[in-house]
Amino acid sequence: xxxxxxxxxxxxxxxxxxxxxxxxxxxxxxxxxxxxxxxxxxxxxxxxxxxxxxxxxxxxxxxxxxxxxxxxxxxxxxxxxxxxxxxxxxxxxxxxxxxxxxxxxxxxxxxxxxxxxxxxxxxxxxxxxxxxxxxxxxxxxxxxxxxxxxxxxxxxxxxxxxxxxxxxxxxxxxxxxxxxxxxxxxxxxxxxxxxxxxxxxxxxxxxxxxxxxxxxxxxxxxxxxxxxxxxxxxxxxxxxxxxxxxxxxxxxxxxxxxxxxxxxxxxxxxxxxxxxxxxxxxxxxxxxxxxxxxxxxxxxxxxxxxxxxxxxxxxxxxxxxxxxxxx
Ligand SMILES: Nc1nc2c(ncn2[C@@H]2O[C@H](COP(=O)(O)OP(=O)(O)O)[C@@H](O)[C@H]2O)c(=O)[nH]1
Ligand SMILES: [Mg+2]
Numbered sequence: 001x002x003x004x005x006x007x008x009x010x011x012x013x014x015x016x017x018x019x020x021x022x023x024x025x026x027x028x029x030x031x032x033x034x035x036x037x038x039x040x041x042x043x044x045x046x047x048x049x050x051x052x053x054x055x056x057x058x059x060x061x062x063x064x065x066x067x068x069x070x071x072x073x074x075x076x077x078x079x080x081x082x083x084x085x086x087x088x089x090x091x092x093x094x095x096x097x098x099x100x101x102x103x104x105x106x107x108x109x110x111x112x113x114x115x116x117x118x119x120x121x122x123x124x125x126x127x128x129x130x131x132x133x134x135x136x137x138x139x140x141x142x143x144x145x146x147x148x149x150x151x152x153x154x155x156x157x158x159x160x161x162x163x164x165x166x167x168x169x170x171x172x173x174x175x176x177x178x179x180x181x182x183x184x185x186x187x188x189x190x191x192x193x194x195x196x197x198x199x200x201x202x203x204x205x206x207x208x209x210x211x212x213x214x215x216x217x218x219x220x221x222x223x224x225x226x227x228x229x230x231x232x233x234x235x236x237x238x239x240x241x242x243x244x245x246x247x248x249x250x251x252x253x254x255x256x257x258x259x260x261x262x263x264x265x266x267x268x269x270x271x272x273x274x275x276x277x278x279x280x281x282x283x284x285x286x287x288x289x290x291x292x293x294x295x296x297x298x299x300x301x302x303x304x305x306x307x308x309x310x311x312x313x314x315x316x317x318x319x320x321x322x323x324x325x326x327x
Contacts, residue, residue, distance in 0.1 A: 060173030
């Protein structure tokens with residue numbers, strides 16, 4: 001795509017044109033070298049118009065009910081006049097080809113509404129690639145006028161941390177069921193949460209869910225809350241029935257306004273953007289280093305020396321970096 005076309009595409013995105021929005025995301029997802037510059041140009045046009053949304057990460061093990069909850073919350077928000085973007089961070093989709101079908105059926109009504117925009121995880125990308133795409137997609141949807149961004153991520157460890165680093169609030173969904181699960185969930189992940197929902201509190205799981213809520217509330221007393229002046233709420237809900245959706249949204253709003261009052265949303269975003277830059281530098285430098293012909297020439301030899309214990313990995317790494325730096 002040419003520079004002129006990228007500028008024109010950006011203008012259409014700003015007008016809220018959905019096809020242009022989809023096209024813009026495809027452009028930034030593109031791995032083709034010739035799309036790189038126009039993708040960047042597009043982002044530069046759109047980034048100044050981004051930021052006017054509430055960014056919420058929603059995480060939990062596969063099957064906990066994230067998509068079902070998003071269907072319920074998203075429809076509620078649209079009824080209130082919001083425009084909702086749903087993005088997925090699912091590194092496993094690189095292997096499975098994504099869970100688009102499953103998600104589309106869980107978000108049946110939402111996916112048909114013009115005020116919603118649902119974008120599944122791109123297949124064939126690493127977590128780093130998925131994360132970059134998601135962050136940029138988030139900015140683009142904001143520029144297109146979506147004022148709530150929901151980022152769904154599967155609980156596979158690293159991806160929760162990644163998502164918490166690009167959102168204002170992190171919601172952790174758990175299944176009803178006792179202490180065992182409590183033990184199994186990594187403490188670090190629970191500590192990322194600003195809100196914990198014990199889902200599937202319906203039918204014969206209702207009582208178990210209530211018990212889990214009590215257990216988690218107790219457990220949280222011994223943990224560090226992620227945000228100062230915010231006691232992490234633990235609530236039971238049934239995403240399927242959707243009866244608690246309204247009150248959960250109220251909690252999210254309370255969180256937002258308390259953080260906003262202290263200027264923490266903006267300072268957190270500033271911090272995230274800065275970290276993102278350094279993250280891009282780390283990734284980009286390694287890519288460039290590996291593509292450097294002089295480094296490549298020497299790399300095999302040094303690798304061999306490291307494998308056979310003739311050279312320490314640290315010295316070998318230094319040597320390769322010096323070659324790259326032209327020393
Ligand atoms: N009983 C019950 N089932 C639910 C609830 N929420 C989701 N489910 C079911 O759990 C399964 C997985 O839901 P899904 O939203 O795809 O989970 P995700 O993998 O976390 O996105 C589906 O069969 C849902 O219908 C709930 O609140 N109660
Ligand atoms: Mg899902």
